[in-house]
Amino acid sequence: MDLWYLFLAFFIPGIVGYGGGPAIIPLIEIEVVQRYEFMTRQEFGEVLAMGNALPGPIATKMAGYIGFEVAGVLGSLVALAATVIPTLVAMILLLNLLNKFKDSPKVKRMTALIRPTIAVLLAVLAYQFFETSYFDAGIVHTIILVVLSFVFLERLNIHPALVIVGALAYGAIFLS
Amino acid sequence: MTKSKWAVNKDLFISFLRTGLLGYGGGPSTIPLVHKEVVHQYKWMDDQEFGNVLALGNSLPGPIMTKMAGYIGYRIGGFSGMIGALIAAVLPTVLLMVALISFLVSFRDSSIVQGMTQAIAPVVGVLLFMLAFNFFRNSIKGLGLPIAISLSVVSIIVYVVLNWHPVLLIGALIIYALTTKPKKKEA
Numbered sequence: 301m302d303l304w305y306l307f308l309a310f311f312i313p314g315i316v317g318y319g320g321g322p323a324i325i326p327l328i329e330i331e332v333v334q335r336y337e338f339m340t341r342q343e344f345g346e347v348l349a350m351g352n353a354l355p356g357p358i359a360t361k362m363a364g365y366i367g368f369e370v371a372g373v374l375g376s377l378v379a380l381a382a383t384v385i386p387t388l389v390a391m392i393l394l395l396n397l398l399n400k401f402k403d404s405p406k407v408k409r410m411t412a413l414i415r416p417t418i419a420v421l422l423a424v425l426a427y428q429f430f431e432t433s434y435f436d437a438g439i440v441h442t443i444i445l446v447v448l449s450f451v452f453l454e455r456l457n458i459h460p461a462l463v464i465v466g467a468l469a470y471g472a473i474f475l476s
Numbered sequence: 477m478t479k480s481k482w483a484v485n486k487d488l489f490i491s492f493l494r495t496g497l498l499g500y501g502g503g504p505s506t507i508p509l510v511h512k513e514v515v516h517q518y519k520w521m522d523d524q525e526f527g528n529v530l531a532l533g534n535s536l537p538g539p540i541m542t543k544m545a546g547y548i549g550y551r552i553g554g555f556s557g558m559i560g561a562l563i564a565a566v567l568p569t570v571l572l573m574v575a576l577i578s579f580l581v582s583f584r585d586s587s588i589v590q591g592m593t594q595a596i597a598p599v600v601g602v603l604l605f606m607l608a609f610n611f612f613r614n615s616i617k618g619l620g621l622p623i624a625i626s627l628s629v630v631s632i633i634v635y636v637v638l639n640w641h642p643v644l645l646i647g648a649l650i651i652y653a654l655t656t657k658p659k660k661k662e663a
Contacts, residue, residue: 314538321539322502350577353589356569357541358502364570365577376574380566387538388546388562394532395547410653411524414531415615416624417645420631421534422608425504429601432501437594445598454606460512464498464599471595476587 302371303378305336310363310382321359328362338370359383437475445470485553485560487518492545492564500596503541508603510544520552523614535643541565 309331317324325348332338339347351361360383367379401407433442445467452458452466479487491513499506507530514520521529533543542565549561615624627649634645 317537320502320504321541351573353593354569354572355498355500356496357539357565359539360542360566361569361573365573368574383539384542384562387536388543390536391532391543391547392550395529398528406654410650411528412618413649413653414646415527415611415618416627417631417649418527418530419608419611419615420628420635421642422604422611424635426601426604426608429501429597429604433597433601442598445595446602449599449602453602460509460603461494461498464596467595467599468592471592472588475591475594
């Protein structure tokens with residue numbers, strides 16, 4: 301029965317939650333803490349804080365960990381599947397349909413028309429990261445890191461992986 | 477020379493492993509990293525196709541990283557590519573979480589870890605901003621400056637001022653494009 305509840309607890313936030321993993325965390329909390337009482341709010345907060353200390357997508361870290369706590373490896377797999385599969389299936393079906401007609405002028409026009417709106421979405425997301433940084437690290441460190449990463453990424457063409465590792469080192473030394 | 481299916485699936489696995497392990501700040505922070513791997517490093521897709529993936533990914537609910545990994549894996553490497561990319565994107569960090577949970581309790585409050593996490597946000601901001609700029613520049617090429625700017629202004633109003641969900645605008649644009657006759661200049 302726990303497996304079925306686990307499935308529901310991660311399936312529902314996955315199909316009603318918009319805005320990527322971080323946006324669906326509160327929905328997962330409602331299911332996990334309030335509806336199925338797998339853990340207390342405080343425990344959930346602890347798990348979330350630890351998840352944020354690790355890299356990678358947050359929704360799957362929460363699903364994988366909570367599933368494991370509730371029902372072992374099988375629970376972990378069930379929670380992960382419920383998080384990932386439904387929306388991925390929709391994605392594959394829609395994009396396959398789109399690719400079938402990719403040479404039609406209408407689809408080409410659609411691709412062109414949605415591009416500026418994607419640019420704006422990415423810019424808004426960029427702004428949110430700058431804002432977070434301003435509140436957490438302060439204006440001076442934010443400006444230093446923005447300028448340095450821009451120079452390394454855009455002017456010197458250094459791979460983002462190396463720039464991120466560099467920023468981790470900077471944070472460990474100057475922001476701790 | 478075309479790579480064997482196994483080699484392609486290995487590339488998929490490695491690229492999503494890298495992005496998963498480098499993305500601090502949840503799925504959205506991995507978007508520019510995925511773009512780098514998929515469009516620049518391995519050239520599996522061009523900017524236009526990646527833009528479509530992002531647009532639909534943002535219009536569908538659920539985590540964005542697994543939608544990108546799953547779809548791109550499927551598109552490039554078939555079903556096995558999809559499974560490989562998903563495992564690479566998801567499993568390492570889940571395993572770390574389960575294995576290190578007791579260790580993380582002390583680790584989480586360490587100021588070094590907090591400093592490291594804080595230093596990533598501005599870098600992700602720059603990466604996302606560059607990607608945004610790249611999309612905007614390409615859309616000027618495709619649509620011309622006036623239409624690209626008007627659509628951007630409309631998008632800013634819808635997302636920032638009105639705070640509506642992207643699916644409304646993206647959906648409206650898709651329906652408009654598919655149901656009306658293209659003018660020569662736009663296509």
